[in-house]
Amino acid sequence: MNRAHKILSVLLLGSYGLGIQLLDAQTVSGRITDRESSPVTGAAVVLQTPDSIFVSAAVSDADGRFTLSAQPEQYRLIVQHLLYRSRTVNGTGKDVGTIVLQPADRTIGEVVIKAERPIVRVEEGRLNYDLEQIVRDKVVNNTYEALQRLPGVQEIGGKLTLAGAGDVTVILNGKPTTMDAGQLETLLRNTPVSRVEKVEVMYSTPPQYHVRGASLNVVLKRPNDYSFQGEVNASYDNCYFNAGNATGNFRFSTPKLALDAMYGIDRVHTMQYYNLFSRHTLDGQVYSIEENEQLRNKSYRHNMRVAGEYHFDENSSIDLAYTGKYMPDIQEDAQTTGNFQTSDIDGRREAQMHNIALHLRSGFGLDAGGDYTHYTTDNRRWMHAEYADGNRNRFTLAGGQRIDRYNVYADQKHKLSQGWNLGYGVSYTQTHNHDFQTYTEVEGDIATPSTDSKLKEQTADFYVSLGKDCPSGISWSVSGTGEYYSIGNYRKWAFYPQASLTYMKTPEHILQLSLSTQKTYPGYWEMQSSVSYINGYSEIWGTPGLRPQTNYSVNANYVVKQKYVFGAYFSHTQDQFMQTAYQSTERLAMIYKMMNWNYTQYVGLMATVPFRVGTWWDSRWVAVEQYARHRCDDFFDLPFDRKKWILQCQWDNTFKLNKNLTFELRGFMQTPAIQGTYDLKMVGTVDAGVKWTFAGDKATLSARCSDIFNTSMPECNLRYGGQDVRMENSFYLRTFTLNFSFRFGGYKKKEIKEVDISRFRH
Incomplete structure (x- = not known):
C-alpha cells in the first residue's frame, strides 16, 4: 500500500x-x-x-x-x-x-492520475505475481503459456526454467502431487488464466510445500459467491501438420461449495526434422556419415478433471479432485535416410493416467492430505535398417510401463507472539514401477536385451521451520528437512537446509535473499539396463546406478516500485545427470547416454524492466548474464571441464490498437552456449500475434505466429577429444495458432429482500 x-x-x-x-x-x-x-x-x-x-x-x-x-x-x-x-x-x-x-x-x-496496479508483491519471502494483469491483452491461451510470461521464466527443451534457479517445479494450490511434470503441464494447458488468482514464485520453497528448490505455485480462485461460470476454448495449430484442441471448463460455486469440471481433447500431429553429419573415427579410419531423420507423432489426447471443495468457514475446508489423461492410439514413426544406412521404425503406443487427490485444511493450522497416481503405457515397435555394405538389421519390440505412486502428508503451523512463526510436518511417498521390453523376430548383428524390471521407491521427510516478522520491516525464516530415500538396494539419508530473508521498509523497495537445496531423481526408465534404437546408427542407453543430483543455490532479488526486479544468483549442482552423444570407439554407432557429471555451476545477474508509453504501448525487457562451468572426470574416455559466458535477452511488446484490439511482438536471443561437450550456436526467436476481444469482453479471437524465422533451435556441434558431430535441428519450427475462447457466468443468486417484522408480535 x-x-x-x-x-x-x-x-x-x-x-x-x-x-x-x-x-x-x-x-x-x-x-x-x-x-x-x-x-x-x-x-x-x-x-x-x-x-x-x-x-x-x-x-x-x-x-x-x-x-x-x-x-x-x-x-x-x-x-x-x-x-x-x-x-x-x-x-x-x-x-x-x-x-x-x-x-x-x-x-x-x-x-x-491513473493508478498502475503493482505487478509483483512480496509476502513471506514469495514473489506474488498477478498473472491476469501480466498477460492482459497478450496472445496467451492457457495457464501454461501464461507462466512463460513471468519474469525470468522460459521453456527450454519442453521444461520450464527460472533464471537463477534452473529447473523449476510447478505446484497447484500449494499442494504436493504425484503427477509428473508432463501430466501437470497437460492440466495447466487446459486451465484458463481466468481461473488463476495469483502465481507465487519461490526461489527457496518453504518445506510445507514438500518440494525443494525453486517452484511456481499456481493458486486458483476460491468460491466466494453464488455463480455458475465457465469457459469454452477451441484452437487450430499448424506446424508442418495441422493440429488443434477443444476444451470446456465449468464451475458452480456458492460461498461454501465449489464444483469444477474440465474436459479437453487434443489432436496432436507433429514432425521433427534433423540433419546429422558425423565424422566417425574407428580403428584409425574416418567414416563420413550423413543422415536425415524425420520423426512423426500423431495421436488424440483426452484430458479431464473433476474437483469439489467445501469451506466449513474462512479457515477450514476439504478438497477432492480427480485428474485423468487417456491417449488410446499414439503413432510414432521415424524415417532415416543417408549414406551409411536407411531405416524405418514404426511405433504404436497407448497410455493413460489417473490421479485422485484429497486435501484437508483445519482452522487451527493443520493441513493434511494425500494423492494417488496410476500410470500405464503399452507399446510395440518394428525396426528395419538397410546398410550401405549390404547388411541389415530388424526386430520387433513389445514393452510397457506400470507406475503406482502414493503420497500422504501433514503440516502444522503456529502463529506465536511477537511475530514468531513455527511449523513442522511429515510426508511419505511410495512408488512401484514395472518396466519391461521383449525383442522378437531379431535379424542381424544388433544388441536386443529383453528386460523385466521392478523397482520400489520410498521417500520419507520430516521438517521443522521457524520464522519471525519484525517491526523493522525484516522477516526471515529458516528450516531443515531430513529425508530418507531408498530405491532397490540404494539407501540414503540426507539433510536439506533452507533460509530466506526479506527486508521491506516500504513497498517501494524490497530486498530478498534465499538459500535453497534440492535433490532431483532420474526417471525410472533411464535407470534400466536397456537399449532402445532411434535408427540404425543412433542408440539410447539406460544407466543402472544413475545417482540423483543435488543442487545448492543462493539468490538475491531487489524489487523496486513493485515492478522492477534485479537479481543475482549462484547455483552448484553436484552429480548433475545429463544425456549427451558419444561416437563409439568400438563400432559405428552414436550412443546417447544419461550420465552423472561431477558438477555444473552458474553465477549470474538478471534484470526485469517493464515500461509503458501512454496507454498504447506496454513493454518489458528481461536480461540474464551468466557464467557457466560444466565438469565431468568420467565421461567415457573424454573428461571435460568447460566454461562459458552466456547472455539471454527477451523483449516483449504489446500495442493497444483500440479498446478491443491488441498487437503483440516478442523477441528472444541467446549467445553461444555449452552443454557438456556440446557447443550450441547463437539462437533467437521472433513471435507476433493479434488479439480481438468482443461480446462485452466475454469472447476473444487471437492469431499468433511463433518462431517466424525458424531460428529457435540451435545448431549443435560436438568437436571435442576426437569426436566430430554436427546436428541441425531447425527444419520447420514456425507455428501458426488460431484460438477462440468464450467466457460466461450469467447466473447469480438473486438477493431476496426480507420483510421487516421487527415490530410484530412473536
Missing part, C-alpha cells in the same frame, strides 16, 4: 471511530476485487447499522479479504479506496461474498 492509500485508510477509520457500539463477538467477512477479479489491497471497509450508526472497520489485505469483528442482524458496508469508486452494500449474513469495485479517475486541475 502506498502512502496515499495509508493516509486515506487512517482518515476513514478515524472519522467513523466516534460511533463505536459494542455487539456480540461475531464477524462479517468478504473479499474486494476489481472488475477483472483481481484483489484490491488497502480498501477501507466500514460496517454500519441500517440507520448509519458506526459498528466496526477494517482494511482489505493482499488477497482483498477483510474481516469485521461484529455482525448486526442487518448492516450496511461502505467500501472506499483512492483508486476506485466508493460502493455501499447492504447485507444480513456473516459472509458478504465478493464486492467488485469500479476504477475511478482522480482529476487535479488538468492532470488526470
Whole structure:
C-alpha cells in the first residue's frame, strides 16, 4: 500500500471511530476485487447499522479479504479506496461474498492520475505475481503459456526454467502431487488464466510445500459467491501438420461449495526434422556419415478433471479432485535416410493416467492430505535398417510401463507472539514401477536385451521451520528437512537446509535473499539396463546406478516500485545427470547416454524492466548474464571441464490498437552456449500475434505466429577429444495458432429482500 492509500485508510477509520457500539463477538467477512477479479489491497471497509450508526472497520489485505469483528442482524458496508469508486452494500449474513469495485479517475486541475496496479508483491519471502494483469491483452491461451510470461521464466527443451534457479517445479494450490511434470503441464494447458488468482514464485520453497528448490505455485480462485461460470476454448495449430484442441471448463460455486469440471481433447500431429553429419573415427579410419531423420507423432489426447471443495468457514475446508489423461492410439514413426544406412521404425503406443487427490485444511493450522497416481503405457515397435555394405538389421519390440505412486502428508503451523512463526510436518511417498521390453523376430548383428524390471521407491521427510516478522520491516525464516530415500538396494539419508530473508521498509523497495537445496531423481526408465534404437546408427542407453543430483543455490532479488526486479544468483549442482552423444570407439554407432557429471555451476545477474508509453504501448525487457562451468572426470574416455559466458535477452511488446484490439511482438536471443561437450550456436526467436476481444469482453479471437524465422533451435556441434558431430535441428519450427475462447457466468443468486417484522408480535 502506498502512502496515499495509508493516509486515506487512517482518515476513514478515524472519522467513523466516534460511533463505536459494542455487539456480540461475531464477524462479517468478504473479499474486494476489481472488475477483472483481481484483489484490491488497502480498501477501507466500514460496517454500519441500517440507520448509519458506526459498528466496526477494517482494511482489505493482499488477497482483498477483510474481516469485521461484529455482525448486526442487518448492516450496511461502505467500501472506499483512492483508486476506485466508493460502493455501499447492504447485507444480513456473516459472509458478504465478493464486492467488485469500479476504477475511478482522480482529476487535479488538468492532470488526470491513473493508478498502475503493482505487478509483483512480496509476502513471506514469495514473489506474488498477478498473472491476469501480466498477460492482459497478450496472445496467451492457457495457464501454461501464461507462466512463460513471468519474469525470468522460459521453456527450454519442453521444461520450464527460472533464471537463477534452473529447473523449476510447478505446484497447484500449494499442494504436493504425484503427477509428473508432463501430466501437470497437460492440466495447466487446459486451465484458463481466468481461473488463476495469483502465481507465487519461490526461489527457496518453504518445506510445507514438500518440494525443494525453486517452484511456481499456481493458486486458483476460491468460491466466494453464488455463480455458475465457465469457459469454452477451441484452437487450430499448424506446424508442418495441422493440429488443434477443444476444451470446456465449468464451475458452480456458492460461498461454501465449489464444483469444477474440465474436459479437453487434443489432436496432436507433429514432425521433427534433423540433419546429422558425423565424422566417425574407428580403428584409425574416418567414416563420413550423413543422415536425415524425420520423426512423426500423431495421436488424440483426452484430458479431464473433476474437483469439489467445501469451506466449513474462512479457515477450514476439504478438497477432492480427480485428474485423468487417456491417449488410446499414439503413432510414432521415424524415417532415416543417408549414406551409411536407411531405416524405418514404426511405433504404436497407448497410455493413460489417473490421479485422485484429497486435501484437508483445519482452522487451527493443520493441513493434511494425500494423492494417488496410476500410470500405464503399452507399446510395440518394428525396426528395419538397410546398410550401405549390404547388411541389415530388424526386430520387433513389445514393452510397457506400470507406475503406482502414493503420497500422504501433514503440516502444522503456529502463529506465536511477537511475530514468531513455527511449523513442522511429515510426508511419505511410495512408488512401484514395472518396466519391461521383449525383442522378437531379431535379424542381424544388433544388441536386443529383453528386460523385466521392478523397482520400489520410498521417500520419507520430516521438517521443522521457524520464522519471525519484525517491526523493522525484516522477516526471515529458516528450516531443515531430513529425508530418507531408498530405491532397490540404494539407501540414503540426507539433510536439506533452507533460509530466506526479506527486508521491506516500504513497498517501494524490497530486498530478498534465499538459500535453497534440492535433490532431483532420474526417471525410472533411464535407470534400466536397456537399449532402445532411434535408427540404425543412433542408440539410447539406460544407466543402472544413475545417482540423483543435488543442487545448492543462493539468490538475491531487489524489487523496486513493485515492478522492477534485479537479481543475482549462484547455483552448484553436484552429480548433475545429463544425456549427451558419444561416437563409439568400438563400432559405428552414436550412443546417447544419461550420465552423472561431477558438477555444473552458474553465477549470474538478471534484470526485469517493464515500461509503458501512454496507454498504447506496454513493454518489458528481461536480461540474464551468466557464467557457466560444466565438469565431468568420467565421461567415457573424454573428461571435460568447460566454461562459458552466456547472455539471454527477451523483449516483449504489446500495442493497444483500440479498446478491443491488441498487437503483440516478442523477441528472444541467446549467445553461444555449452552443454557438456556440446557447443550450441547463437539462437533467437521472433513471435507476433493479434488479439480481438468482443461480446462485452466475454469472447476473444487471437492469431499468433511463433518462431517466424525458424531460428529457435540451435545448431549443435560436438568437436571435442576426437569426436566430430554436427546436428541441425531447425527444419520447420514456425507455428501458426488460431484460438477462440468464450467466457460466461450469467447466473447469480438473486438477493431476496426480507420483510421487516421487527415490530410484530412473536
